[in-house]
Amino acid sequence: MKQIKFLIYIITLTLITGCNAYETDNLKESPCFTETSEGNIHNIGLVAADGEWIYYSNHNDNGTLYKMKRDRSDITPLSHGHFAYNLNFVNGSVYYTAGLPGLIYKYDTVKKRDFVVVFEKAENLIVTNKNIFYRLSSYNNDWGKLYKTDLKGRHKTLLAESVTEFAVNKGYIYYSDRNDNSFLYKMDINGNNITKLNDSSSSDINVEGEYVYYTDCLDNQKLYKMKTDGTDKALLSDDMCWNVNVSGGYIYYRNQTDFGKIYKMKTDGSENNCIINMENCTHINIIDDYLFFYVPSFEQGGYYMSDVNGNGITGY
DSSP, X not given: OHHHHHHHHHHHHHHHHOSOOOOSOGGGOOBOOTTOOHHHHHTTOOEEEOSSEEEEEEGGGTTEEEEEETTSOSOEEOOOSSOOEEEEEETTEEEEESSSSEEEEEEETTTTEEEEEEEEEEEEEEEBSSEEEEEEOTTSTTTTOEEEEETTSOXXXXXESOEEEEEEETTEEEEEEGGGTTEEEEEETTSOSOEEOOSSOEEEEEEETTEEEEEEXXXXXXXXXXXXXXXXXXXXXXXXXXXXXXXTTEEEEEEXXXXXEEEEEETTSOSOEEEEOXXXXXXXXXXXXXXXXXXXXXXXXXXXXXXXXXXXOEEO
């Protein structure tokens, strides 16, 4: 009987936490921003999602936090008075920065209220099942410092002194070191076991499966991938690639060589095609089978969504 009760407890705990947490070994901590990726965060994190709702920054209402069903019904405002960027959904809450940069907020979807958890202005924010990771902004005297806290903003720990971009995956942080020409490094989530991975000025860092994807600023922003140990480097595209987002075995990017249109290809570099034939697209975010992006122009300007193949483009 005790074994049955314990099994029920474990199943209930798994359902409540709502993610594949790596609880037993801190070095296997995993991002748990449901249906979000570091690719979204590098594209200012306009959207995040749980099983039912899409949470998004509503730029028709001063960039405040909203939610809507996947069929775009039940549009509901959640907070007011500040912007919402870098959206992460973890354990029933939305974490975000109130601006770019901005203080780090947590919106509790059960209690239906938000509050500040980190009183520092961050530009990059990634939240896992255990920790908040954030990089201080260029508006701060400590620009580039990478910190982690617990989910309540406590136990602040400095991990690195000079970070340009970073991603968190399976217990490791992949980051570009501003003090070393933005070359790509990795370390464990405690800031130890630092390893240099390349001699490329790396940006748009995405990690999926066994590979790290990045663009090389010293090589005309061409897109590369390599294994997470730094081996098997491969060129994926000669295009000038901006706003890279890797999701579900595909790479989405702004092709600056083709006037900023959105392209999509497989992670091996094949089937590379234009899917959004609009110029100057940016902020490429992916949720489920939806693509979100922004066009900053007078004629076609605004925030749009489509399916991941670029069909059914509509404003939101």
